[in-house]
Amino acid sequence: MESELIFCKSKVFIHPSKSAADNVPGFLIICKEAGQSKQDSTLAWVPERVLRSDQLQWFNDAELDLDKVKRKAPTILSSTRASWQFSVKLNSLYSIEFRLPNPNGWWYGSVLLHSRSFYEDDTLPALFFHDDICPSTELRRKELNKSFDPFASSGDVYWGGVDFRNTVRELVDLQRTVVDSTVWLINASLDDLRNFSPQKLTKDQDSSKNNYSDDLNGAVWNTWESAKWGVMSRIADATSKTGSYMGQLIRRHPLVKIAERNSDSPYVKKLLANPRVQEVQDDFDSARVYLAKWALGVKQEAENYQRNHRETEVYRRLLTNELGIDGENDVKFTDEELNRALERNYPLTRQKWDSFFDAQGRLMLTVQEIKDHIFHGGIKDMELRKEVWMFLFGVYFWDSSADERLQLDQTLREVYEMGYKEKWVNREPHEDQKEEEYWHDQIFRIDKDVKRNDRHMDIYEYNTADGKKPDSTTLQSGNLENIDEGSNNWVLKNPHLIALKNILVSYNYYNSDLGYVQGMCDLLSPIYYVVRDEALAFWCFVNFMERMERNFLRDQSGIRDQMYTLSELCQLMLPKLSEHLNKCDSSNLFFCFRMLLVWFKREFEFHDVCSVWECFLTDFYSSQFQLFFMLAILQKNADPIIQNLDQFDQVLKYFNDMHGTMDWDDLMTRAELLFVRFAKLMNITSRKEVLPSLRSDQGTSSSSGIQLHELSSGENTSGDYDEDLPTGSKYLRLLLSKQVVKQKEAPRQADSVK
Structure with missing residues (x-):
């Protein structure tokens, strides 16, 4: 079968023995067959000695200029079989160890491939990168030396294994472990990532629990924690005084004196940079409200500092104490429960998301496992979010294939355009005058909310035909028709604002009993911003309103x-x-x-x-x-x-x-x-x-238990x-149920909406 060569590196050796004379040179390659996903790419090592001269030349050319050489590499592979030669699917590997070369040349850099199978027969040989005689590595080094950048993007010293790792990262989800920085996991599950997490290691690293990296040591933090809101209580007693008097009280407090003595500390600098702290001497309308916010600001800065500086144990204790778990009169959190809540460090990336699907585009994990990834890690970027949200909003079925989703897209667009949008666009006036008045009132409400919706967001900001910022010529000529932000008499031109209105009017037609209620535009705006497709955003919104309709019922x-x-x-x-x-x-x-x-x-x-x-x-x-x-x-x-x-x-x-x-x-x-x-x-x-x-x-205690x-x-x-x-x-x-609570509006009567 025809295949595309994705990666090729020469002078990758296998060392069968301690004798250099036994070393076997070969090519490390990655290729992908037509129609297969990147996850199914094949990793192979081919010894040089089994290749004919023309084949050897083909691989050498491919290494230096891969874009120009895309031939049927698997034909060559299938015709050769030799000792140590192997090929394996990337997604069948559990991890790869990248062992750096010695800077003085005492040993070569190497990689160890670990299969997901635990049988001895699946053990793969260690691969050694002889960078001193590898043409592509030497060429890359010269390029890096010209730019005065001897390091790869990851921060490691450049060697041949870096090129290999970078290619693998483009094909599968590859994540470095905390336990050993040389070990990278392939398509790791959340349990794998949690097992290699910092929280999992804290029990074995007691000496590092209170290792503060600045001048503000643990004693100072404990002083802040023990004093807590004492300073706020004293200041609150002076609510009838001016801000200046409160400032004097603050400055006399011992905690503030500690802050002044540690003014060079990054923690204290960040704390004092809080605008609520800086403005404490200003007059304000509601002293108590202000002081409550100031108190929260101090607390927030402390917590942010702890999290940002990896002081997980301090943050862990803070959460445990504040949530009221005292271990005597209440339940306790287990270490696993705390770790799970704190480990929000593995966002869902494109590579990780792709690793969830087989060649037909069907999920290979349980839905709960995927939701675990989303809940505890979030979604990495907006482009990926567009795809994932189609599942979360119920437009795509979790057990669907890629082909089924394409067909569903087409069907949903047709139903939206012909079944709902076209009907109100070509709508004839209703013979009942009250119904006609109601319809126009709904359109007016929608139009008004759309015009003031999220105008700070880039796609909604400008009321122009392309939604982009008008140039100076357009502004000077006054071609921005009727844009008066102080009134609702201007005409919608922005295509994204028009799409919001179309969706809301179509939904009004879809769910005529509920009608339009203020706040619906707030719910639609993020959906459309992410999906950027009017028809699909409509169906996301329809499904979303299945659970959110109860928020807008007339009887509340x-x-x-x-x-x-x-x-x-x-x-x-x-x-x-x-x-x-x-x-x-x-x-x-x-x-x-x-x-x-x-x-x-x-x-x-x-x-x-x-x-x-x-x-x-x-x-x-x-x-x-x-x-x-x-x-x-x-x-x-x-x-x-x-x-x-x-x-x-x-x-x-x-x-x-x-x-x-x-x-x-x-x-x-x-x-x-x-x-x-x-x-x-x-x-x-x-x-x-x-x-x-x-x-x-x-008599039944045993079985009932x-x-x-x-x-x-x-x-x-x-x-x-x-x-x-x-x-x-x-x-x-x-609240213990995962079943979505749904409530529908009662059928609309003539006097339902006043």
Whole structure:
């Protein structure tokens, strides 16, 4: 079968013995057969001695100019068989060891190939790169010397193995391990990556736990941690004073003196660079709100520093302490649970995504394994996100083939264009005047929201025919028709804004009972931005609204149920905050309404919103994981709220000003741990409910025990929990389900919409 040669390197030797005279030179090649995926590329080693002179010349030419030499390499391979010669599929390898050459020439650089099979017969010979006599390596070295860059892009000293590694990385997912920097895993599973993670090694590296890399040592950090919000409490007592007076109090506090003495520390510099710290002497309208934000800013900077500087143990302890796991009156996290939540370091790349599919484009992993990758690692780039979101939004079936997805694309486009869009584009006026008025009101609402949608985003910013920034000539000639951002009387020209309107109007036709409700454009905007295809974005939005429709019901029953669930969840998980919010007349959590309504769309930057949504869409732990994310926001802000805020309007203002101030990655980690803790609490409650009946039935205790969930080590079963906690709530029990909660709007009547 005809094949394309992808890589060729000469003078790659096998050393059968310690004697140099026994060394066998050969070519290391990679080729791909027509119609096969990159993952199925073949890696082979061919000894020089089995090649005819013309074949030898062919390989030498291919090494130096691969683009010009693309011939039927497999024909040559299939006609030769010799000792040590081998060929293997790249995706059948588990790992590759890249052993660097000695700088003084005492030994050659080499690679060891490890098969996924554990049988001895699958052992492959070590390959040694004799760079001193390899033409392509010598040529590359000369090029690097000209540019004064003797290092490869990875930071390693350049040698022949670098070219090989770079090619392999283009074909499969290749990731370096932490355990041994010479070992690279091929198409590693998440379990493989977690086994090689830094958290897995911390138990064997106790000496490095508190190894701070700057002047601010562990003692200073512990001082900050132990003092916590004491400084905020003192400052809050001066709310009737001016900002200047508060500044004096801050400067007199011992923690600030510590910061001044360590002013050269990167940590302290970053802390003091916080605008909330810099502005502390300015006057402000609401001192308590400001102080709460300042307190959170100090806390946020400390946590960011710890994470960014790999102080995972400190961050680990911080999370454990703040989430209320004291080991006596509450459940404990296991090391595995903590590691899983903290290990968000393996984003889904194009190579990793491709490795999930076979030659027909069908998934080779379980859906849960893929969702694990997405939930714990996110998606690397926007181009890949476009493809993955088609699965997450349910447009593509997880068990479909590549051909089936192509056919589905065509069908969905036809249905959208002919089944929905064309019908309203060519719509005749309705004979019922009220219905006609309702239709035009819907169009007006959609048009108004589209015009003010995400205008800071590049594709939505300019109202021009191509959506691009107008040149100076266009601006001077005044050809931008009716662009008056202060009114809604201008005409849409931007093709992307027009596409948003088309989709929303088509959805209005698709789901006429619901109609258009403000906030829907917020949900559509990220989908269209990522997908960039009007028809496919429409179907993503249709499927998305299957779960989000309950947020927009006319009687607000869907969002009310979520708010009620969140209130019970807060009461169970954050009792001190719940009690304080009750004193602030904020127990209904009204300030969370907008965040839940449009899934935090207005609280985070666009790319962060995409990351948050794709975690939610996996339903990895719960189909209502957005409530745990909201709970994480409440938990993160609990201390500054309790210390500084005591009025409903203060709490409302505090949460309304959160845009761009939160770290979604930290919150997602907290949300995961909060869910784990919640599940254990609910599990313990269920166990308590079952145990009395088991004790009363001695004859069936053995068999009945199979039905009980196993508790992790350290979980409390002593009955110390408050019996008034809402653990028996149907709303809370529903949080343990991955089944998407759906609520449909009732059929629209003439007087349904006023």
